[in-house]
Amino acid sequence: MTDRTSPVIIITGTPGTGKSSHAHLLAEESSIPLQHINVGDFVKEKGLYDNFDEEWQSYNVDEDQLLDELEPLVAKGGVILDWHSCEVFPERWADLVVVLRCDHSKLWERLEKRSYPLKKIQENNEAEIMQVVLEEARASYAQEIVVELKSESMEDMESNVQRIIEWIKSWQSQRTSSS
Numbered sequence: 001m002t003d004r005t006s007p008v009i010i011i012t013g014t015p016g017t018g019k020s021s022h023a024h025l026l027a028e029e030s031s032i033p034l035q036h037i038n039v040g041d042f043v044k045e046k047g048l049y050d051n052f053d054e055e056w057q058s059y060n061v062d063e064d065q066l067l068d069e070l071e072p073l074v075a076k077g078g079v080i081l082d083w084h085s086c087e088v089f090p091e092r093w094a095d096l097v098v099v100l101r102c103d104h105s106k107l108w109e110r111l112e113k114r115s116y117p118l119k120k121i122q123e124n125n126e127a128e129i130m131q132v133v134l135e136e137a138r139a140s141y142a143q144e145i146v147v148e149l150k151s152e153s154m155e156d157m158e159s160n161v162q163r164i165i166e167w168i169k170s171w172q173s174q175r176t177s178s179s
């Protein structure tokens with residue numbers, strides 16, 4: 001157990017499953033302050049990448065630098081880490097790992113709207129079908145902190161966010177009663 005008084009919540013999932021939308025709503029509706037870190041944007045802003053892969057239209061992230069930059073922010077707690085991958089984050093960082101899931105045809109439509117190259121849409125779609133991110137989360141963190149949530153509608157998103165808010169309250173009251 002860490003001495004954080006506010007949790008670190010990882011929201012992960014295949015691109016397009018709704019991580020940023022969930023993280024944004026959660027930060028807005030939470031009664032405790034939560035800093036939403038969109039890790040993709042953070043990487044770009046701080047230049048934490050080796051190069052940009054034109055073929056895949058994505059950045060090759062310098063993970064060591066990324067972890068160094070995130071460490072002090074995470075240490076304070078009260079953070080939502082929003083990224084399509086989670087295994088890079090040390091196990092001790094995470095209090096809750098939310099893996100968003102979406103029906104692959106809905107996901108395809110969402111990615112098409114972004115004008116992604118076809119092979120990137122295909123790759124992400126296949127990853128969602130093969131539940132790559134979920135397996136990654138399960139292999140990287142204790143089973144009891146990994147939660148798989150459906151993100152196919154606005155109703156799903158609202159109920160997921162309420163569920164996470166309830167989880168935060170319970171996490172905090174456990175901390176208070178055990179300190």
Ligand SMILES: Nc1ncnc2c1ncn2[C@@H]1O[C@H](COP(=O)(O)OP(=O)(O)OP(=O)(O)O)[C@@H](O)[C@H]1O
Pocket residue numbers: 013014015016017018019020021022040083084110150151152153154156157
């Ligand atoms: N639960 C949902 N119901 C309906 N639409 C959704 C839902 N979640 C996300 N969307 C829509 O899907 C698109 C992608 O959402 P969002 O940017 O939050 O995904 P993401 O997982 O953060 O993507 P990326 O990894 O590329 O940053 C947006 O247009 C968003 O409005």
